[in-house]
Amino acid sequence: MSPDWWRWVASRDSLTARLVAAGGQRDFRVRLLDQRLGRPHRDEALALGLPHTRLAWLREVALCLDERPWVMARSVVPLDGLHGQRLEGLGERSLGSWLFRQPDLVRGPLEVADHPASFPAARGPWARRSVFRHRRFAVLVQEYFLDSMMDDLGLPSR
Numbered sequence: 001m002s003p004d005w006w007r008w009v010a011s012r013d014s015l016t017a018r019l020v021a022a023g024g025q026r027d028f029r030v031r032l033l034d035q036r037l038g039r040p041h042r043d044e045a046l047a048l049g050l051p052h053t054r055l056a057w058l059r060e061v062a063l064c065l066d067e068r069p070w071v072m073a074r075s076v077v078p079l080d081g082l083h084g085q086r087l088e089g090l091g092e093r094s095l096g097s098w099l100f101r102q103p104d105l106v107r108g109p110l111e112v113a114d115h116p117a118s119f120p121a122a123r124g125p126w127a128r129r130s131v132f133r134h135r136r137f138a139v140l141v142q143e144y145f146l147d148s149m150m151d152d153l154g155l156p157s158r
């Protein structure tokens, strides 16, 4: 992986904040694509230590700069962890804007994939995922860095 991509893929702070900074004069926007209760994919349930049959809160967004998606994200929250969290009300506010305000937030190890099975209708060189935990709350955050981000920032292909 090139150092230019490593700085993005291996970062452990808020991706939202990094995108806003890198976007310069471009407007940052979270476009909500889907948000519902559903069954996680088998590998997602495994990453969360969740029985596959258990329902979870699923959220899919595109993180856009001037309406151009740079990152697609899919997050999975086990229902029993939603106790007291009103994440359904997030809408088009960034999940990160809530997550990184939690005082005792813990982020697990980052898993990285190159040329991941593309997120529906999006292609890109790298994807990553990690589990954030805060008290009884857990969320698996999966982020797909897109070719449009690579082009707009002049990043290398790998």
Ligand SMILES: C=C(O[C@@H]1C=C(C(=O)O)C=C[C@H]1O)C(=O)O
Residues within 6 Å of the ligand: 013, 014, 015, 016, 017, 030, 059, 060, 061, 063, 071, 073, 074, 075, 093, 094, 095, 096, 097, 099, 141, 142, 143
């Ligand atoms: C976890 C963060 O939140 C970002 C925003 C997301 C959302 O609004 O659904 C999902 C993944 C992240 O890229 C972050 O900013 O680091």
